[in-house]
Amino acid sequence: MLLVTSRQSKRWVIPKGNPMGGVTAHNAAAIEAEEEAGVLGLVCPTPLGSYRYRKRLNNGASLMVDVDVFPLAVNTELGAWKEQPERDRQWFTLADAAQAVDEPDLRDLIRSFGPDDFAAAAKRNTILQTVAAKSKVGHMFAWFQRLLPKTGNFFDLFEAHVVTVVAAADALARLLQDGNHDHIREIIERENDADEIHREVLRTVRQTFLTPFDRAAITSLIGSLDDAIDEMQAAVQAIDLYEVTSFDQDMKDMAAIIVDAARITFEAMPLLRNVASNGARLHELTERLVRMESHADDIHAAGLKRAFKRQDAGNAMGFIVARELYKHLERIVDAFEDVANEIDGIVIDHS
Missing domain, CATH: 3.90.79.10 (Nucleoside Triphosphate Pyrophosphohydrolase)
Structure with missing residues (x-):
């Protein structure tokens, strides 16, 4: 700080x-x-x-x-x-x-x-620490494949996935701020890494006899996380397709919400290792994600209205492009709300 x-x-x-x-x-x-x-x-x-x-x-x-x-x-x-x-x-x-x-x-x-319990969890010498230090996580999957059939270590996978989500959110924010399309390639690479982790979770669910949570809860949580980064990829693909290099302030505001939502999700993941002790903090974090989603809805509506008014000045194509970008940004925030709902369900069942 x-x-x-x-x-x-x-x-x-x-x-x-x-x-x-x-x-x-x-x-x-x-x-x-x-x-x-x-x-x-x-x-x-x-x-x-x-x-x-x-x-x-x-x-x-x-x-x-x-x-x-x-x-x-x-x-x-x-x-x-x-x-x-x-x-x-x-x-x-x-x-x-x-x-x-x-x-x-x-x-x-x-x-x-950044509460102490989160900092302690994030500093543990796990795969997350290794993943966070690298630009790609794909090289680590030899470790994952050897370890997970025996241990079913879903927590490392959750935390590894959210590392890719945070990195993609940061790249999206940089893209909307400076318009440099180099950030698009990074987001696509991060999404590919996230897909590898998503598939590993699904394989591990099938291979592990005892899981920390209900199998449906595990697959729903990792699916919601993956939806967030999938929508980031969809957003930057639209930006690339339409060759957009400058962005409305409302879009930047939504991107800032996405960055903070990713940070909050990153904080929440290690706390799932001990839901009984961390239930109250997890509920605080999910409440904040839900409030942010509501705020993003307001920004989305205001941004669309301003873009539509520009159409009156003969910029119909600009409105079509803006509407698509706003749609993707809204879906990213919606995915984080889905993550919050999945975490709440786990807290209710296990705290």
């Missing part, structure tokens, strides 16, 4: 500012991040939460301020930025970032972004 120092006291804070007229809250947050921290990326329109702190004004008054916090996936660090002479910036681990800030509510928000 990236923190910056405040101008006067030099304490560690997150970039923030006042509401901007005519600018949505999440886009205002992105502007502040660029000006104060010198970073660019897609910002999720759904806030993580809020915190309160006391701010001293230039006139001497000390007032309570409420801050909504939006996650921004950084993909560019600028060498020079507006407030560089006045601030330092530094990357922290989540635990260190929580310790570095002064505001108790913000500290809790940072901790909730």
Whole structure:
């Protein structure tokens, strides 16, 4: 997590500012991040939460301020930025970032972004660790095929699959931000890796006598995960077909939701190793995915309406292309909601 120092006291804070007229809250947050921290990326329109702190004004008054916090996936660090002479910036681990800030509510928000039990699960020396370090997962399947008929280690497969989903979501966000079609090839490669893992899960279900969950739950969960990355591939294939290089802000907002939904899903997967202990946290994560899907529906509707109004100016083909892209983006978010529903079902059955 990236923190910056405040101008006067030099304490560690997150970039923030006042509401901007005519600018949505999440886009205002992105502007502040660029000006104060010198970073660019897609910002999720759904806030993580809020915190309160006391701010001293230039006139001497000390007032309570409420801050909504939006996650921004950084993909560019600028060498020079507006407030560089006045601030330092530094990357922290989540635990260190929580310790570095002064505001108790913000500290809790940072901790909730990556709880200790998830960090411990993600650091286990499993196939996930190896997969995450490589650009492709296909080379690892000799290991999978030797181990899984004996152990039925579905958790490693779930976690390996979600690594590909997160990587594809990041590539999709970069594509919608800079229009570079090199990202399309990466998403297609990631989807191929995900297909290999999906097939391995289905083979393992047939070969394993005892499974951690109901067989239908296992196949439904991996199927929902695979649907998400399949729709990412469908989206970029449409972008490639129509040679689209610039994208509406509403599309970028939906892509930012997809990135955060993938991150939340990545957090949830290791927690399935112990549903009884992690049921409450899993339910919190799935609730957030459902809220994000509802928010994405609103953005989808607003984006389509704006695209349709452009049709009145003689851009009918532009509307057809935009409608197809919005359709794919909506389906990606819908797939993450399906993942949430599958996880909820497992929690209900096993917690």
